[in-house]
Amino acid sequence: MDKKVKPRLARGLQDILPAQMLARQRMIDVIRSVYERYGFVPLDTPAIEFLDVLSGTGGEEAQASIFQVANPDNQEVPLGLRFDLTVPLARVIAQYADLPRPFRRYQVAPVWRADKPGPGRFRQFTQFDLDSVGVKSEVADTEIIAAACDTLEALDVGGFRVRVSSRKVLNLLMPFADIPTEAAADVFRVLDKLDKLGLDKVKLELTTGYKDKSGDTIRGLGLSSAQVQKIEQFLDIKADKREDVLVQIKEAFAGLDDADSAIGELEKISKHLAALGYDDDRVALDLSIARGLAYYTGPVFEAVLLDAPEYGSVFGGGRYDNLVMRFLGEAAPATGASIGVDRLLAALVHLKRIKLVNSTAQVLITRFDNDLIDDYLAMAFELRRAGVRTEMYVGTAKRVGKQLKYADQTDIPIAIMMGSDEKEKGTITIKDLAQGREMSKDMSGHEQWKTERPGQFEAPRSELVQTIKNLLTQIEG
Amino acid sequence: MDKKVKPRLARGLQDILPAQMLARQRMIDVIRSVYERYGFVPLDTPAIEFLDVLSGTGGEEAQASIFQVANPDNQEVPLGLRFDLTVPLARVIAQYADLPRPFRRYQVAPVWRADKPGPGRFRQFTQFDLDSVGVKSEVADTEIIAAACDTLEALDVGGFRVRVSSRKVLNLLMPFADIPTEAAADVFRVLDKLDKLGLDKVKLELTTGYKDKSGDTIRGLGLSSAQVQKIEQFLDIKADKREDVLVQIKEAFAGLDDADSAIGELEKISKHLAALGYDDDRVALDLSIARGLAYYTGPVFEAVLLDAPEYGSVFGGGRYDNLVMRFLGEAAPATGASIGVDRLLAALVHLKRIKLVNSTAQVLITRFDNDLIDDYLAMAFELRRAGVRTEMYVGTAKRVGKQLKYADQTDIPIAIMMGSDEKEKGTITIKDLAQGREMSKDMSGHEQWKTERPGQFEAPRSELVQTIKNLLTQIEG
Numbered sequence A, B: 001m002d003k004k005v006k007p008r009l010a011r012g013l014q015d016i017l018p019a020q021m022l023a024r025q026r027m028i029d030v031i032r033s034v035y036e037r038y039g040f041v042p043l044d045t046p047a048i049e050f051l052d053v054l055s056g057t058g059g060e061e062a063q064a065s066i067f068q069v070a071n072p073d074n075q076e077v078p079l080g081l082r083f084d085l086t087v088p089l090a091r092v093i094a095q096y097a098d099l100p101r102p103f104r105r106y107q108v109a110p111v112w113r114a115d116k117p118g119p120g121r122f123r124q125f126t127q128f129d130l131d132s133v134g135v136k137s138e139v140a141d142t143e144i145i146a147a148a149c150d151t152l153e154a155l156d157v158g159g160f161r162v163r164v165s166s167r168k169v170l171n172l173l174m175p176f177a178d179i180p181t182e183a184a185a186d187v188f189r190v191l192d193k194l195d196k197l198g199l200d201k202v203k204l205e206l207t208t209g210y211k212d213k214s215g216d217t218i219r220g221l222g223l224s225s226a227q228v229q230k231i232e233q234f235l236d237i238k239a240d241k242r243e244d245v246l247v248q249i250k251e252a253f254a255g256l257d258d259a260d261s262a263i264g265e266l267e268k269i270s271k272h273l274a275a276l277g278y279d280d281d282r283v284a285l286d287l288s289i290a291r292g293l294a295y296y297t298g299p300v301f302e303a304v305l306l307d308a309p310e311y312g313s314v315f316g317g318g319r320y321d322n323l324v325m326r327f328l329g330e331a332a333p334a335t336g337a338s339i340g341v342d343r344l345l346a347a348l349v350h351l352k353r354i355k356l357v358n359s360t361a362q363v364l365i366t367r368f369d370n371d372l373i374d375d376y377l378a379m380a381f382e383l384r385r386a387g388v389r390t391e392m393y394v395g396t397a398k399r400v401g402k403q404l405k406y407a408d409q410t411d412i413p414i415a416i417m418m419g420s421d422e423k424e425k426g427t428i429t430i431k432d433l434a435q436g437r438e439m440s441k442d443m444s445g446h447e448q449w450k451t452e453r454p455g456q457f458e459a460p461r462s463e464l465v466q467t468i469k470n471l472l473t474q475i476e477g
Helices: A018-037 A051-055 A086-095 A138-154 A167-171 A181-191 A199-206 A225-235 A242-253 A259-275 A341-350 A370-385 A400-409 A420-425 A433-440 A461-476 B018-037 B051-055 B086-095 B138-154 B167-171 B181-191 B199-206 B225-235 B242-253 B259-275 B341-350 B370-385 B400-409 B420-425 B433-440 B461-476
Strands: A048-050 A079-081 A103-112 A124-133 A160-166 A209-211 A217-219 A283-285 A299-305 A313-319 A334-340 A363-365 A390-392 A414-417 A427-432 A456-460 B048-050 B079-081 B103-112 B124-133 B160-166 B209-211 B217-219 B283-285 B299-305 B313-319 B334-340 B363-365 B390-392 B414-417 B427-432 B456-460
Touching: A018 A103, A018 A124, A018 A138, A018 A341, A048 A051, A048 A086, A051 A079, A051 A086, A086 A103, A086 A124, A086 A334, A124 A138, A124 A341, A138 A160, A138 A259, A138 A299, A138 A313, A138 A334, A138 B370, A160 A167, A160 A259, A167 A181, A167 A259, A181 A199, A181 A225, A199 A209, A199 A217, A199 A225, A242 A259, A242 A283, A259 A283, A259 A299, A259 B370, A313 A341, A334 A341, A363 A370, A363 A400, A370 A390, A370 A420, A370 A461, A370 B138, A370 B259, A400 A414, A400 A433, A414 A433, A414 A461, A420 A427, A427 A433, A427 A461, A456 A461, B018 B103, B018 B124, B018 B138, B018 B341, B048 B051, B048 B086, B051 B079, B051 B086, B086 B103, B086 B124, B086 B334, B124 B138, B124 B341, B138 B160, B138 B259, B138 B299, B138 B313, B138 B334, B160 B167, B160 B259, B167 B181, B167 B259, B181 B199, B181 B225, B199 B209, B199 B217, B199 B225, B242 B259, B242 B283, B259 B283, B259 B299, B313 B341, B334 B341, B363 B370, B363 B400, B370 B390, B370 B420, B370 B461, B400 B414, B400 B433, B414 B433, B414 B461, B420 B427, B427 B433, B427 B461, B456 B461
Parallel strands: A160 A283, A363 A390, A363 A414, B160 B283, B363 B390, B363 B414
Antiparallel strands: A048 A079, A103 A124, A124 A334, A160 A299, A209 A217, A299 A313, A313 A334, A414 A427, A427 A456, B048 B079, B103 B124, B124 B334, B160 B299, B209 B217, B299 B313, B313 B334, B414 B427, B427 B456
């Protein structure tokens, strides 16, 4: 045997233990069923891609956050782990000419980023993506936003808001403020700091620049005060109702080239959503949403949980009509969204909207007497065949007390015990472990707990399945 | 925009397109529900592990099939992609002292091997593992084998056989044939070639060696004819009934050290299985099953599909009491099994026991008239909210004929059309696309197809949901 190896994970990586994993699977099942109700289909792509597929032929920088993988066939042609699910989708679209168009797919899978890890920031995390490729119609964008709402509702997240903006409308800011188009990226980079720095510092950075606390000089963009005034006017566009935002946008940008088509797109989406019952409470128009401007070409959106805004955007996406061009050389219009599964799960656990449970088993059959093992096995399989999720204790603990402790540790709600006396009488003893747990729970903020259930009782062995099913109905409500 | 990149995958990697992926997901859901009925819980571990965790501190060779990953924190400490799910499980067991014992987990996830790819041999493939750690009892082994049978039945694979052997019983061959224990690995390596080379060549390789067709010398192990005779006697142990095999084993190995405990273990498992109704047809004792001898320490088994034996073992496992020792320095008894998901799926597709379908959508709402988009959207959401998986056509094709072709390409069974005339009348036109597909199917070997269903009909718009649900009941039977 080898020298002992220390069991450990590399930095930024995590195991997902059963309680978290069960919650995550339930979450993924719910999302999947919503997406399938919309008629999206699943796709899987390998974790490993050619590095140039992932990052394009240019740019060292784009490669910095990619985990590089040695190519077993040729060390000269590097491979990498995918950092998102959108680039592999674009590759698939370009690679398989006979895929149906539109291609409406979902994919739930891990992605990897070699960035500096931090609290809640892992180097492997799971994304759940939803995209329509080969679509120009605003109906496709509408559907993605509606699916986001339906998903968050199906997950019972509580209050949420989807905030919709548009890359095309944001671009109108340049002619509106009389700023050259080339400066757009810089201007948006600075505006992106609004939340962090506040309006005063942002205005300085747009104009003359300033020295920050540590004495470093922050260079200004050299805009004029007239230009900054126009930007402020733009930033003031805000309203609770989508219709009011649209009126303000139209007013502000009246007469500019492209204004009608850019605003018309948002207007259509907003109207479709209204017709389908997605009201202003759930979907707002909010031009402060930018979302990776380099990437998107039309409507963009993100969703926040109203009770957990500190988790940031848990769902976001938009239209990206040019990504497939990297491969095809021609645009394939596309729109989509992504859920950060781990982040959303963390938020829901934090909000106590997902209960973490350590077991799948509903019943533990204890091993009271080694001579009765075949009886215990028979009970286990009788229950399983009746659809009751059942564990027979197979561990090394001999005493039933320890076995019950195991049931407690793993949140199994019911234990069954049978000794030779009971076998002779034709009975079993059933212990309602869920009850003790309910009683010991912190009562603050919960309604007073009451039960009519006995903690432990005997039942005829012949009525095993029915008795357990009845008890489960009471426990699980 | 970057220079165009050729869309392609590295050697040995594959995309799983929707039809395959839908079938795979259905398969995984079924397996998961069987395992959860047994009370197993899910675990997830990251794809990337430290190389020494994966391969131990010794052995270049073990690392040959590992995809190496550059460590962003320290190039000196290499990382790799896991090649199975058992080593990460052993790490988890050693790393988290407070995990419940027994720890009974399932994990379904991709693994990577940098081996030479070939037809059906990919460098990334999905495994579905089931393991009980911290268990000595034969009940645990029994459960794994029973779960294998239940899984294959739930997947409706047709005939299958689980063949059970035992590493401990195989080890009895050495004292039985009076061969030194040190030679065991060599002897088993040669015996493993029986299927490929036949008994005569194997006997030569056990004794004097021989020259093969290409003139290469195959060195013999130098066993005596008495020893080989004993081996032949051992290879003759065969019977349809587990009980008869046990009688033969007992007879052959009577009086050898460890024989009673080795055989007793198999006997207990066989009896438990019989008591639970797993008969000789489904589970056989077969000493020709060896399964990676270096790894296993007790009972081992594998399952083959009787109608597709060419796919080899689709399910296999056994007891491995020493693997966690690499980390802990003490044994943690464990037993488990693994399904090669992709291989099993390929076999089931080959056997036509899984139908490949390209869509999740049951209904396509065509876009007949752009002025009626909000009507189409309303229909789509009405159906979705009633639980009918519905796609509204969002592609760029304007003509309904092309849209129907898309429905055909993606196997959507029903299309809905509505023009302004119909809107005025308050009706919709429903096209039963499934019918045409059923009619055009190859009839050979199938019973004659008949339908009472009209291919296309009008229905009141107000009865949309009920009409579609009725038609789906007829189509899906």
